[in-house]
Structure formats: structure tokens, C-alpha cells
Amino acid sequence: MLPIRHRLENMAEPVIELIIRLCGISAIIFVFGIFFFVFREGASFFFTGLDLTEFLTSPEWFPSSVSNKRYGVLALAAGTASVTLLAMCIAVPFGIGAAIYVSEFCSPRLKETFKIVIELLAAIPSVVWGFIGLTIMNELIIDLFDAPIGLNVLNGGLILALMSVPIIVSIGEDALKAVPDSYREAAVALGATRWQVVYRALLPAAKNGLLAATLLGVARAVGETMAVLMATGHAVQMPGGLLDSVRTLTATIAAELGEAPVMSDHYQVLFIIGVLLFSINFIVNLSADLIVKGIREE
Amino acid sequence: MTETSHHQGTFTETKPGRNKRITEHIAGTIFFLMALLMIAPLLMIVGYLLYKAAPVLSIDFLISNPIRGMREGGIWAPFLGTIYLVGISLLISTPVGVLAAVYLNEYARESWYTRIINLAVVNLAGIPSIVHALFGLGAFVLFAGIGRSILAASLTLAIMTLPVIIASTKEALRAVPTAFREACWNVGATRWQTIRGIVLPNSFSGILTGIILQVSRAAGETAPIMFTGAVFYKAIPEGDLFAYGLLEQCMALSMHLYTISTQVPNVPEAVPYGTAVVLLGTVLLVNSTAIILRIYMRSRKRW
Secondary structure, eight states: OOOHHHHHHHHHHHHHHHHHHHHHTHHHHHHHHHHHHHHHHHHHHHHHTOOHHHHHHOOOEETTOSSOOEEOOHHHHHHHHHHHHHHHHHHHHHHHHHHHIIIIISOHHHHHHHHHHHHHHHHSOHHHHHHHIIIIIHHHHHHHHOOSOSOSHHHHHHHHHHHHHHHHHHHHHHHHHTSOHHHHHHHHHTTOOHHHIIIIIIHHHTHHHHHHHHHHHHHHHHHOOHHHHHHSBOOOSOOOSTTSOBOOHHHHHHHHTTTSOTTSHHHHHHHHHHHHHHHHHHHHHHHHHHHHHHHHHO | OHHHHHHHTTSOOOHHHHHHHHHHHHHHHHHHHHHHHHHHHHHHHHHHHHHHHTTTOSHHHHHSOEETTTTEEOOHHHHHHHHHHHHHHHHHHHHHHHHHHHIIIIIOOSSHHHHHHHHHHHHHHHSOHHHHHHHIIIIIIIISOOOSSHHHHHHHHHHHHHHHHHHHHHHHHHTSOHHHHHHHHHTTOOHHHHIIIIIHHHTHHHHHHHHHHHHHHHHHOOHHHHTTTBOSOOOOOTTOTTOOOTTSOBOOHHHHHHHHHHTSTTOOTHHHHHHHHHHHHHHHHHHHHHHHHHHHHHHTOOO
């Protein structure tokens, strides 16, 4: 006969295991839950009132007009695309360059320091970035470019670049680290310098991982809310240049959800934009995963 | 590899060799500058914010309430609100996240099933914060009927920070050698006994690092709490640590920074800068603790 404590433990084990299993699939439950509840709020307007073609192709966003309501997100999507594109033009070369430096060129001690700084940079809250855009960058842009207002594509793009660089560096560095050392050794044995090792051996071998790093940087930039809300100037228009103010998809939700009456058409459209953002994130992450999986199978 | 360039000097250098050496130097310098350009902003930002915030920064600023339409006074109410939100979200997400990582690392085998779970974790981490806000509003505030409250906001934050704790716990668990588990199984311990007695204690500091990182993430978020529980202004008694109730709304530091820098006119410049410094300082301090803990841990690792 086992002591009571042991018998209790034996009985508890299946229960504990069940709880652990439930927690294990919690991430899946939450991802579906998020999609379900966000879509649920917007569903009735999505199926009855919304003209999907107009929603996706019209740049006219007049949600609170009395006589002429228009729900076209093209201008907002263009706002998101413009700041993301600018951010990536800056963040991808610098992020991958920094990843190469950290992974291949610098001493272990310096590497530690760089990684710590990158981690701290990644920790800066987005509202603080937004505040920096609103104050420091705003003044800088007005002074340097003689622009009437410094809250524009350039400002948002620079802030987003700084925000997405850490993720590109850390995932890019992982991708470079995943290249077997035998590649480096073989190249060095042939007399290659470090630059040649990087350029001829590592970049081709790590290109999928670097692509995944870029994609995740894009996802970060598209999904960012507070920083672009504060730094891009709140003008719903198709951007024509770097110094035009724009508004992104995320910023629109954050700015208008508070004033849209619950379950009004406007309120529901904001949730449909949420579904759109969810889907973009889902596709980007799925592709990044497939790309990385591709490397592992080689 | 640094030796090669020194040795080259002792040979007569050929032209291609010289070119090679020069390209190498240029490449090294450029990559160094790129890496440096990422560090510079952190130092510049922190320095500039501190400089601008200097006039208001004091203990008084931290422990007194905002007054005169938030144009003067301190940040006690939002600061306490942030502590509430972070603390409660932590209580919810830590057990779920740790157990999820236990499942992924200790129970599940590599299969399409775990791959889907991992993909879900990555996806959850990438979902835009404003979509989390919509979810929190739709699910907790309206559907579950909790209303805009600290509880609803903390639940939203908890789900948002879950991937952080899962990822870092998984890493900590993976660092425990398989031999430890095998030794334990061999003396007749069940799987859960092994986890409780051997795996969790040996990965405790790693898990703690993850929890700390989660604190920093939760403290800085604004969008998810904007529509679920954070409020523009709320008067609470100064110095009372239990001033907020679970089903009340609260102020939060990140939301406060947003409102005083965009919604309130004529705020003296130093006040938002001071708020930004406190928020940034808290987050960076918390992160540094995690980093120091990690370095300390590595230095006394026994295997």
C-alpha cells in the first residue's frame, strides 16, 4: 500500500498533465480567439453593408460625414505602405550590415556589448518613439528640410526604421550563425578574406534567413501603432512625397475607435481593418516560417 | 583570422593581394559604422530626453498627482496604474506561458502539431498591438461584460505578452541537459515529478529573466490598454498603494504620455519629457536587470 501522499500525487499527475496540455495549445486558442472576436464585431456590416471593392480600392475615407459616408482604405493602406517602404529601405541594409558585423567581424566582447544595446533599443516603448517623433524629429525635419510640418512620411519612416532594426539584426544574426562553420573554414582555406567569406559564402547560404528577417521587420513596421499615430501627422491622403503627412491603417483604428459609437457602421469598419491587419500579419509570419523551414530541410 | 593581415606584411605584396586587403578594411569599417549607427540613437535619445526633463525630475514628480488639467504636478496616478496593469497581467500570463513552454519542450515531440503551436506563438507575437486592443474590447469588455477596467486591460496585456514568456522559458528549459532528466526517470520519477523537481529548479533563473522581460514589454504598451481600461484622468489619493479596484479604470504611464503630448494643450515642455524619461527609465532598468541576471547566471553555470 502506497503512502497517501504518493497516491494523491499519482492521482494528480493526469490532471496536471491535462493543464499543461491545455496551456500548450493556448497560443493556438488565442490566435483563433483574436480572429474570431475581432471579426465578430465587424461581421454584420461586413456581410450586409460593406462594398468590398470600394473598401479596398477607394482612397475616400469619410467615416463621420453626415450625407456622404465613404469607407475606402486605399489612402490609409498607402500611408502604411509608404512609411513601411521607407523604413525598410533604411533598416534592411543597416540591420543586415550590423548583423554581419556582429556575427563575423567583431570580437566576442564587443559582440556582447552590441547585443545588449540592440536588446535595449528593442525595449524602448512605441509611445516613447512616438513622442520622440513628435518632438525631436519634428523640429529636426522642419529645420533641415524647411518643411511646414515635420510630422510626415519621413518622420514615421525613420522612427519605424529604428524600431525594426533590432528585430532584423537579431534574426539576421541567427541566420548567419546557422550557416555551418565548415563553409567559413572552406572559404578561408581557399585564401578568402573575411569580406569574401561573407560575400561569397555566407550571404548566399543565409539568404533565406535574411529574407525572413526582412519579412518580420516589415510585419513589425506594418503593425506599429502608437509611433506612427504620433509621428505621421494624421492626414488621410495618398502620399506624394517624403514630406507629405499620411495616416496608416493602425493609426486610424487608434484615433477613431474612441469616437465611433459602438456597433455603428464606422465602428464595425474599424474592426474590419483590424481583420485586414491580422491577415497581413498572418501571411507574413507564415511565409517567414516557410522560408526558414526551407533552409532547415536543405 | 586577424593574424593573416599581419603576416602579409612580411611577404612582398601582390596587387590583387593589396586590393583584397583594402576591400577587407573597407568592408570591416562600413559594417562597423552600420552597427555603430544603431547604438548612437539609443545614447542620443536617452541623453536628450534627460536633458529636457531635468527641470521636473525629482522624487516629488513621481509621488504627486497630476494637477491643473495635467499641466502641473507629478505622475503618481498613472505610475501606480501601470504597476497594477503589469502586475495583474503577469499573474495571468506567467503560469500559462511557463506551462505552455513546459508542454512544448518536455511533452510534445517534434511534429507538424508542435510546428503549428510554434507558428501560433510567433503569430501571436506579431499581431499588431492595436488588433490586440480590438480583441480586448470585443472579447473582454463587451462579450464577457467585464467593462472597461484594470482586469480587462490586464487580460489583454497578458495575452499580448504571452509569447515573450513562452519563448524565453522554452530556451531556459532547453538549456537543462537531457542527462538530468534521464537520471531522474531512471530512479522511477514520473514526468511531472522530473519537471517539478529537476527541470524547473534548474531553469529558474532563465524563466525569471523571461518574466522580467515581460514586465518591460507590458509596461510600455499603450494601444492595447487605450480602449480596454486606461483612462484619460482619474483622481486617486496620493501615496495609497491600494487606490485602484480590479474593476475600475486606471491611468497608465504610457497612455498619460500620449495624452499630455497630443491631447492636452499648453503643457509645459518638461512635463511630457519627464513622463517619457520615467517610462523609458523604468523599461530600460527592468531590461538591464534581466541582462545582468543572465550574465550572472552564465558565469555560475555548472554544466
